[in-house]
Amino acid sequence: MYGTRFWIACAAVSCIAACDLDTSLAPRVELDVVVQATEDTFSADDTQIELTEVRMALETLEFTTEGEMHARAGLLPALHDLVVPTALAHPGHSAGGEVVGELVGRHVVDYLDAGSTVGLATLLAADYSGANFTFTTAEPSDGLAEDDPLIGHTFLLAGTATRGDVEVQFVAYVDQDEDRSIFGLPLSFTATESSTEQLGLRFAPVDPEGDTIFADVDIVSLDEDGDGFVEISADENSEAWANLRRNLQVHDHYAVEVVE
Amino acid sequence: MNGWTLAAAIASRIAHPPADVPTEPVPVEEIAASEDESDAETVREVVVHREADQLSASAVTVGRREIDTMPKRGAEDLLRHIPGMHIVQHGGQGKGYQFYLRGFDAVHGADIETKLGDIPINEASNVHAHGYLDLSFIIPEAVEGVDATKGSYRLEQGNFGTAGSIRYRLGVPQRGTRATYEFGSTLRHRMSLVHAPKGRGKETFLAFEAMDDQGYGQRRHAQRLTSIGQALLYKGRGTTVTAMGALYGARFELPGTVRLDDVRRGDVGLYDSYTDDSVGESARAIGSMQVKTDRGRVRSRTSAWVQARRFSLDENFTGDLLFEDTGDRHRQLHAAVSPGISTQLDIRVHPRVEIPVHARWQADIAEQSTDQLTPEGRTWDTPRDLAFVQHGLSLGTGVRTTPTSWMLLEAGGRVDVFATQVRDRMQDREFGGATAAVSPRAMTKFMPFDRWQIFAAYGRGVRSPEARAYTLPTQAAENEDLSQYAGGQARITQSDSVEVGTRVQPGILDVGVAGFGTWIDRESVFDHVSGFNVERSATQRLGVEGDVQLHPTSWLDFGADVTWARGRFINSGSPIPGAPPLIVTAKASMAHPKGFRAGVRWFLLGARPLSYGAVAAPATVMDVNIGYRYRWAQLDLSVDNAWNQQWREGEYHFASHWDPERPRSQLPTVHAVAGNPITARIALTLHFDAMGRNKSSGR
Numbered sequence: 024m025y026g027t028r029f030w031i032a033c034a035a036v037s038c039i040a041a042c043d044l045d046t047s048l049a050p051r052v053e054l055d056v057v058v059q060a061t062e063d064t065f066s067a068d069d070t071q072i073e074l075t076e077v078r079m080a081l082e083t084l085e086f087t088t089e090g091e092m093h094a095r096a097g098l099l100p101a102l103h104d105l106v107v108p109t110a111l112a113h114p115g116h117s118a119g120g121e122v123v124g125e126l127v128g129r130h131v132v133d134y135l136d137a138g139s140t141v142g143l144a145t146l147l148a149a150d151y152s153g154a155n156f157t158f159t160t161a162e163p164s165d166g167l168a169e170d171d172p173l174i175g176h177t178f179l180l181a182g183t184a185t186r187g188d189v190e191v192q193f194v195a196y197v198d199q200d201e202d203r204s205i206f207g208l209p210l211s212f213t214a215t216e217s218s219t220e221q222l223g224l225r226f227a228p229v230d231p232e233g234d235t236i237f238a239d240v241d242i243v244s245l246d247e248d249g250d251g252f253v254e255i256s257a258d259e260n261s262e263a264w265a266n267l268r269r270n271l272q273v274h275d276h277y278a279v280e281v282v283e
Numbered sequence: 284m285n286g287w288t289l290a291a292a293i294a295s296r297i298a299h300p301p302a303d304v305p306t307e308p309v310p311v312e313e314i315a316a317s318e319d320e321s322d323a324e325t326v327r328e329v330v331v332h333r334e335a336d337q338l339s340a341s342a343v344t345v346g347r348r349e350i351d352t353m354p355k356r357g358a359e360d361l362l363r364h365i366p367g368m369h370i371v372q373h374g375g376q377g378k379g380y381q382f383y384l385r386g387f388d389a390v391h392g393a394d395i396e397t398k399l400g401d402i403p404i405n406e407a408s409n410v411h412a413h414g415y416l417d418l419s420f421i422i423p424e425a426v427e428g429v430d431a432t433k434g435s436y437r438l439e440q441g442n443f444g445t446a447g448s449i450r451y452r453l454g455v456p457q458r459g460t461r462a463t464y465e466f467g468s469t470l471r472h473r474m475s476l477v478h479a480p481k482g483r484g485k486e487t488f489l490a491f492e493a494m495d496d497q498g499y500g501q502r503r504h505a506q507r508l509t510s511i512g513q514a515l516l517y518k519g520r521g522t523t524v525t526a527m528g529a530l531y532g533a534r535f536e537l538p539g540t541v542r543l544d545d546v547r548r549g550d551v552g553l554y555d556s557y558t559d560d561s562v563g564e565s566a567r568a569i570g571s572m573q574v575k576t577d578r579g580r581v582r583s584r585t586s587a588w589v590q591a592r593r594f595s596l597d598e599n600f601t602g603d604l605l606f607e608d609t610g611d612r613h614r615q616l617h618a619a620v621s622p623g624i625s626t627q628l629d630i631r632v633h634p635r636v637e638i639p640v641h642a643r644w645q646a647d648i649a650e651q652s653t654d655q656l657t658p659e660g661r662t663w664d665t666p667r668d669l670a671f672v673q674h675g676l677s678l679g680t681g682v683r684t685t686p687t688s689w690m691l692l693e694a695g696g697r698v699d700v701f702a703t704q705v706r707d708r709m710q711d712r713e714f715g716g717a718t719a720a721v722s723p724r725a726m727t728k729f730m731p732f733d734r735w736q737i738f739a740a741y742g743r744g745v746r747s748p749e750a751r752a753y754t755l756p757t758q759a760a761e762n763e764d765l766s767q768y769a770g771g772q773a774r775i776t777q778s779d780s781v782e783v784g785t786r787v788q789p790g791i792l793d794v795g796v797a798g799f800g801t802w803i804d805r806e807s808v809f810d811h812v813s814g815f816n817v818e819r820s821a822t823q824r825l826g827v828e829g830d831v832q833l834h835p836t837s838w839l840d841f842g843a844d845v846t847w848a849r850g851r852f853i854n855s856g857s858p859i860p861g862a863p864p865l866i867v868t869a870k871a872s873m874a875h876p877k878g879f880r881a882g883v884r885w886f887l888l889g890a891r892p893l894s895y896g897a898v899a900a901p902a903t904v905m906d907v908n909i910g911y912r913y914r915w916a917q918l919d920l921s922v923d924n925a926w927n928q929q930w931r932e933g934e935y936h937f938a939s940h941w942d943p944e945r946p947r948s949q950l951p952t953v954h955a956v957a958g959n960p961i962t963a964r965i966a967l968t969l970h971f972d973a974m975g976r977n978k979s980s981g982r
Contacts, residue, residue: 044900044901046543046898046899046900046931046953046955047898048953049893049894049896049897049936050895050896122949123951127946127948128946145948148895
């Protein structure tokens with residue numbers, strides 16, 4: 024009967040269409056996240072700084088894409104935007120907003136140990152335009168010794184500050200609020216399933232505009248007893264500590280780079 | 284009759300159309316005088332198997348026979364018969380469906396204007412989704428037909444008609460009183476009662492429905508009570524006055540989605556749910572009045588209505604991804620009153636020229652809130668608490684002309700103005716604004732021969748901005764969490780659509796082909812899943828739709844259609860996530876005079892692109908309905924998914940975290956909404972007016 028043949032044909036088409044065709048997940052790649060070399064000697068105003076230790080505890084490094092954010096080009100749109108200001112859904116900072124890659128978990132990053140591996144990130148195949156991470160406070164479970172001074176803190180910075188003939192050793196323990204994050208680190212990278220690059224996490228004590236992490240933190244003058252050693256902590260010198268803490272919240276002091 | 288015999292019969296019918304089919308053109312005046320609400324443009328074609336507006340190759344009407352003979356669980360299922368349409372229920376029956384049409388992911392109705400008669404059903408700025416469509420209050424037995432126009436070509440297509448427009452027409456052609464009880468394998472109990480008094484027109488009826496369905500799998504229990512009544516109050520002197528009222532209430536569970544990786548590991552079943560307390564409620568009341576006049580040269584149709592609406596959802600799609608301590612469970616509340624009025628004038632200024640005029644105003648006076656809930660259901664945060672009034676005003680006019688007997692042209696334009704006043708109780712601030720858009724529309728049809736039509740159309744569709752879009756910041760704060768930033772301007776989204784097609788109707792065959800394209804320069808959407816206002820880049824949708832229908836007898840119809848749509852973001856070339864590129868449907872419908880009836884629908888849903896290269900599985904499903912009526916008793920058996928395919932009606936790509944033993948990954952992954960497994964329903968209908976009559980008059 025005609026109808027029978029018709030439905031047999033439908034069944035055949037169904038089998039062809041449906042058999043062994045299951046949902047395929049988004050293609051992804053795993054790439055190492057490594058530490059990029061940090062500029063360990065720099066000038067802060069009239070003080071020469073040499074860093075001997077820079078360690079930071081972070082939680083979950085995310086890589087983001089702009090997705091299909093609207094971008095307009097041309098003279099007329101530009102004129103229009105002059106008159107009618109436009110905000111975009113995921114604006115600014117050369118970054119997108121949709122998380123499609125990540126290095127999950129807690130990590131202690133030693134910024135002076137260039138080339139060391141932070142972890143293995145998983146990235147969906149996509150065009151990446153930004154990165155985020157969240158500060159945390161270090162714990163023994165992060166692989167640290169029980170007496171590691173970073174425990175309980177987000178940052179440990181140590182080094183030498185020199186101004187003229189005066190040299191001061193310093194160590195700074197900086198805590199950031201839980202869940203405080205850095206958003207919108209610029210990143211330009213296209214990940215494919217066959218990508219082999221590494222992603223480098225860099226700490227920049229001097230940002231591209233020349234501002235240092237020690238802006239408004241005069242280490243030498245903090246050595247009031249003249250013993251040549253300064254500890255910067257919330258208990259010892261709260262104003263300098265607060266300034267350093269604030270400076271370390273500025274995203275310009277961090278970068279994520281593609282390492283070929 | 285074997286297949287070849289039938290084929291010969293079909294060929295014979297093509298060569299020699301039946302004598303009862305008129306072959307002379309029908310003049311505009313005759314059609315205009317008819318009670319049919321389809322427009323009066325039909326000039327030359329006379330064999331109208333495929334109903335609808337006859338002004339585009341793809342417009343379609345789901346007629347009463349399909350409604351009667353095809354399997355259906357509710358009024359939304361009638362939309363499955365529209366070529367190029369795919370609908371997904373990611374809640375229980377009672378939650379609005381998700382709609383896909385011709386490369387559009389219309390979410391819960393944002394791109395599909397839907398009306399009940401002249402009453403807009405899309406809920407502007409609904410807390411769950413802009414343009415939210417809840418059609419569960421419509422009783423299928425009270426629907427005379429569903430008209431679908433794809434694209435935005437008609438002057439009367441208004442807000443949300445960026446992908447197309449749908450109109451449910453109420454009416455009960457089969458007069459009398461009948462009651463139906465339906466029992467289903469999902470412990471479904473449904474009772475309906477339709478009273479359509481004889482001696483009154485099809486527009487007069489009273490329908491009632493009560494339903495309780497456990498649903499398949501977990502957390503799909505749904506209950507609803509609904510009633511719709513309509514009556515012709517006055518008819519005379521070229522004027523008819525009709526009143527309609529509806530009352531509806533529903534409570535339904537919400538299964539949400541399941542992660543595909545969990546399903547593949549066996550941690551959760553496809554038909555399972557992660558939650559055990561997600562639930563929704565929905566209530567609606569409508570009152571409306573329609574006045575139609577026909578003064579010869581001027582015809583008018585004016586409708587006034589008021590709707591009251593209350594809606595709540597308590598759901599969780601992401602586990603504890605966003606809020607580790609409390610979980611992401613949230614409750615959305617929406618209450619609205621929406622009065623409105625519309626009028627349509629058709630002024631004949633010349634035997635071949637009409638001036639159509641459309642005007643509409645509707646206000647949506649609403650309150651809405653979103654509460655974040657603890658797992659125990661206690662509110663711990665209220666991120667949204669709004670009260671707003673939105674006005675939508677439109678005016679459209681143009682010209683409709685038949686300059687020759689083989690050409691029809693409708694062209695014009697409309698202006699849509701949207702004004703919004705919002706009070707954000709969380710910010711304790713008021714916001715507001717108004718925006719307007721002009722939309723040109725043009726359609727033309729050529730009829731080189733009686734049974735051959737060629738169509739071309741262009742139109743611009745509009746979608747209003749959401750009320751809450753006015754409350755969002757327009758500048759990002761320094762070092763703002765970009766994944767949380769909810770910016771973007773409140774703006775009208777406009778779509779430009781073109782369609783070129785042809786339809787050939789030789790005898791019992793009806794064949795149509797249409798090529799279409801839709802472009803959106805920038806799209807302002809509030810993503811209800813993420814809760815962000817997003818302005819998306821330009822998109823285009825290109826595609827082809829073809830259908831073949833065969834009407835070998837007055838009681839038997841066959842049909843098949845194919846829709847291929849290629850939806851892309853223009854800049855990136857990435858596919859529009861979720862929108863099916865390929866939908867193939869075949870169906871057969873029989874309503875034999877001896878009392879047998881049957882309906883079969885098979886469809887193939889092609890592989891659907893998701894974001895970032897993921898691809899949702901294709902699916903194929905067949906639904907069957909058979910029935911027989913003997914005098915006053917009618918028995919129907921429906922089987923959904925007769926091949927018991929384990930298919931996934933919807934697949935989505937987003938991040939969630941449900942298993943505390945697994946890392947909290949922000950990476951999107953595939954989540955699935957299970958399509959129904961094989962289910963069966965048996966329904967007994969008693970036709971009270973036929974009781975005690977002889978056999979022949981009982982049918």
